[in-house]
Amino acid sequence: MISRITPVLGRLAGWIVAIAVVAGLQLVAPQAHAERIKDLGAFEGLRSNQLVGYGVVVGLAGTGDDSLDYATQGIKGVISRFGLTLPPGINPALKNAAAVMVTAELPAFAKPGQRLDVTVSALGKAKSLRGGTLVLTPLRGADGEIYGMAQGNLAVGGLGVSGADGSQLSVNVPSAGRIPSGASVERAVETGFDTSPALTFNLADADLTTALRVADAINLAFGDQRAKALDGVSIAVAAPQGAESRIMMMGLIENIEVRPADPPARVIVNARSGTVVINGSVRISPAAVSHGKLTVSVNEAPRVVQPAPFSRGETAVEQSSAISAAEERNPMFLFKGGASLADIVKAVNAVGASPSDLVEILGALKQAGAMKAELEVI
Template sequence: MTQRSILIAFLALLVAGFGFAAPASAARIKDMGQFQGMRTNQLTGYGIVVGLAGTGDDSLDYATLGMKGAVSRFGLTLPPGVNPALKNAAAVMITADLPPFAKPGQRLDITVSAIGKAKSLRGGTLVLAPLYGADGQIYAMAQGNLVIGGLGVDAADGSKLTVNVPSSGRIANGATIERAVDTGFAYGDHLLFNLHQFDATNAKRVADAINRALGPGAATMVDGASISIRAGGGGDERMRLVSLVENLDVVRAEPPAKVIVNARTGTVVINGAVRVGTAAVTQGKLTVSIKESPTVVQPAPFSRGQTAIEPSSEIEATEDYRPAFLMKPTASLAELVDAINRMGVPPGDLVAILEALSQAGALTAELVII
């Protein structure tokens, strides 16, 4: 499939998805944001993985220090200047997400990644290691056998075979929570609901939906991204309120007009709110071809000449004729896609056309390059 046909098929899907005029869609409040305090917290830790089949860090300094710290917990002190060979051990970083309202004794999945020269963590066991929050406090303890989705093999002649990433793995339920995070959910006389994206219209519609369900004055807009909801009582009453609010339906406001361009892949996404003003667009293509036909020249018999190559070049320039297209005032997404399809431009040229329309003030949309 050519680049042009891929572009046309992709834009056709956009038209089918958006329609000629994007209809309003209802969404649950829980899909539009989240209550303040009901969030995950990131945990990190440093540890040692042992039991590797010669694929560890060898004698890397921080792996050696980590192993010395691990064995010192059991009263074993290595003599000064003695560093253990650590081909069967590796220094690793441990990461995990602590969900909201998690309680001591519950379990977490953890990700373990090598930070040194370890080639593979396959078959390794993580030694007991603490996991810290951003405040420097220990919130969980991690330990367990790793599950590795990758494979790395080295041969005697230096050839290698690597599948996926063998230096990183996971341990299901590999950490035990030791400390709960105080979310502040049960305090105060209000709950704060934060939208995922700032939009004053959506904030108003969320507040109106809550007031219709709970009564006038139950919800007020703090700003275009936050709604304050009157709440009282204990945890049971508040959670019932949260359950009621997050399942209310709200008709989303039409999003701002945007054209998203991925400069690395050439992908272009245009939402249904995009409009194009009056503009004439043409797109040309100049092709220059150079053909080299060198000729070998032989000297005369019994002469003192030498064989030489005589260059011969042929240069040809051609330019495709592309007619100009007139964009109608306030053209819709469907009309814009139809004009682009008639021009038959590849994705790279499409980006240039959209940028030129934006510079000319004819594109009613925010052009975002990622």
């Protein structure tokens, strides 16, 4: 009996030590910059799956698809489920029904019987789905298998009204709505996390330094070398057998705090809105900048010239143009070596540069080799 209890106590002691180390790391790590591992990425295989289905919404107040072919076929399919068959050549009027696409997201570990929120969107000419009811609709995954069944009354936030003269008023989008908890899970998705030889944690943003820091933090927390960075995204973690032990380990790993690497120096320019974003990694080498504007204006003041009395001249229009040029005298400002983001903002504000001027300044600094950063225009 004692020989059976000893391994269990040893395993329990190991987990207690790991929990204590994780708690110690959270207390020692710099809270201002550290982030939990669960906020940096996710374990491979533990992801949501998209579901989609084709269905029919009934009970509309004359805002349906009318006689659209695939809506008619959908109604015939619904009727046939109850053993009814319409005579050949007869198509039902569908002003009170609409063909729709139903979408939902199946989270990881979802079990049969759990409820999902679904989004219902009109597929054809339906003007509004307000007041409609979705008829029982199967939801399929990418493999074609049925993973859920949806049905229920729609909650539509939009409103559409039309008058007899053709005038229309729409608020938001009345041709789409949601059904909270409108679908039930019929089949679970196998994740395979409890049978795979090792677990793989994938970072949301690829970075070699961050991957190494995550692996080091996991090894430090558990006191061994179970984690190994495979590349800039994936960290392989040796895991014990059994779902219970793996879930406990994964929960501990997700709450370890790691200080991610600083992002690459980058300047983002939105050409449509004029927005310029500079991250804190941008540094400027010694450089002097002077930015001015040359304004040229042309004023046209045509005048009418009348001929002398009793002369044979004709009235004519005489052109009169006035051209002027003015150049703003902006002072030159100096960037010292290693200028930070605050220095850049202060210098740009001092000369009163607009966002478009700032883009020109940053582009010139990059061309001169004084700014080692990626300039991205979106």
